[in-house]
Amino acid sequence: MNEHRARRILLVDDDASLLVVLAEQLRDDGFEVATARDGQEALRRLDAGWPDLILLDLMMPKIDGLALARQIKSEADLPIIVLSAIDTADSKARLLDEVAEDYVSKPYHYPELRARIQRVLARLGDRIPHQSLVLGPNLTLDLHRRAATVSGKEVQLTPTESRLLMTLAASLGDIVATETLLSRGWAETEEAEPSYVWVSMRRLRQKIEVDPDRPIHLLTVRGVGYRLVAVREDPSCVDASRAGG
């Protein structure tokens, strides 16, 4: 599904020297890069054409990066990676869940940043549900805010769990290969192994299944991968209409 045109990235940061070097590094890796030093410039660039991804510094003195991110999200569902120095308060990092696909703290290592960018771009084709996803009487996913409602109780999902469920939900009812889940859940530089997927799925079942030993939503397809399935009102009846693969 990936066309041959270069992926476009809009880089928003108030640090001019960083913009120069990061833009060069990204261009060397085949990306098409536009830069903006503040929110106004960023919005002007967006008017001229939408990129595939925005790299945004949240800690800019002149404008509120979070407000900018919200404005961008309200206009277009563009993936945003926040590139920011670690703040003394964690509250901001929490707000990121609302607007950002990922977070890379400054100073970053370029290979890691590139790996994160590639992971987000790989997910572009996925239809990520932005509303609540009702999978059955006992399970509703709210992946845009990293939460699930299980038997009426809300449980928090980790960023990785949320990414894995997004990938599975994008192919609801279909098998998703372990390798695919590995590449969506973890960046290349994290050196994740297939066991990461296995164990994460086991932990996810503990969180979202009413009976983790007899899962009805998160099913293992031995030797291949996993499927996420919706069930009808009667929890014993698996929705077979979409279970093709």
Added chain:
Amino acid sequence: MAEPRPSTDPAPSPTAAGSGVSFRVLLTAGLIVASVLPLAVFGGLILLLGLDNNIRVMVPLLIGGVVLAALFGLLAAAAAVASVTAPLRRITTAVERVAAGETSPPIHLTGDDELARLAESHNRIASEVGRRNRELAALLGAIAGYNPADGPQTLAAHAESDACAIYGLIDCRLHLVDTITVPIEENVPGDPRPVRASVRAGSETLGVLAGHLPATRSWERADQDLLDLFASEVGVALRNAELFGQIDRQNSRLLELDAAKDEFLRGVSHNLQTPLTSIRAYVDQLLAGSEEAARDRRLQIVAEQADRLTRLVRQLLIVTRLEAGVLRPEVEVIAMATRVRRAWEALNASDVAFELHDEAPGWLAVADPDQLDQVLWALLDNALKYGGREGKVEVAIRVDDPADRIHVTIADHGPGVSEADRARLFTRFTRGATQSSGDGTGLGLYVSRQLLQKMGGELLLEPACEGLGAAFTLSLPGEPPGDET
């Protein structure tokens, strides 16, 4: 004679109480009746007997007369006794009530003999006790209402108006000055009576409470005691208000300092991390530029030092976040051996021997990756720093199967941790005093232990062991190998 009524009505109607005749008159009359009446009856009978000679008739008459006289005498005596004891009983009951702390209605006895004066004296005492009780209750109520947060000025104003209301003073002032500067007024009969009491807090005299009482009011020792009590309670309240004010000022000062510290650290965060980001980015670009550049030791050192500085800045920021209670780890599954090896490689200590024993293959730790990196870096950096470059750093990964916990022991071959250092090793800003090399923030072990505890783990110093240096063991929740596909 009416019995004293058990009613607590403070003002019973006088008609119900008094007999209308003085006690002394009653007593005299009673005694006369009791002694004279039988004699008169008996005398009368003797006279009658003398006039008639019929003995047979006379004997029963005489006997009857004696019995009658005795009966009269007894009745009269009983009446006399009753007239004496009834008012005495009333006074006794009333005094007992007052002694028991109850209110007592006034006793009304006519005449001006001893018993009447006794009743009057009781009435006065009873009414004063009642008044002081009310004053005490008002005083306690006023004191209970003093809030140290109101501040000394408001409290002083309250104390003045309360003193006037409680003691019925015409005026009252609280002089918070040296007691000597408030002259003692003389009591001139007919003029308002001056009253005063020292305002004390503990052994210190804060000032004096002085006012005037209407000239008609009495002022007993007990009244002075009550005023002294009030004044000393006011003193304590004033001192509390003063201390409260001090604490309040110190609190706001601390809040200011805390805000300044936060501001400073935000500055550190931005002003150090931003240039570091540029340095790191340019070095990355240079290192990636050519084979020759990638081998340039000078560039490698710049990259290493930038990384080192980055980790130190992050450590500092983690401390502030730990203290602010805003640090919430996001736990993910992590292969420990890979993570340890990467942390070691990041330290660029290829000249030091490194051994990694993974006795828990397939197991994954459950931790926040970034924070685990901070812990591993701090522990490995310590092992390098204190183990000596000639030594060897050994890492063993084990698993506690039934508990699903992963243990990682990081050991060096340095001199180890002295007994003196062991106790305070995990506190902030402490380094091993004996082998302090001056570098480092002194935060590594403190931050590591705090981070691990936040992630449901722990960090312990292993007991000293012959031939081995310092050995730290971190533990974290673990997941057994997955085998689902």
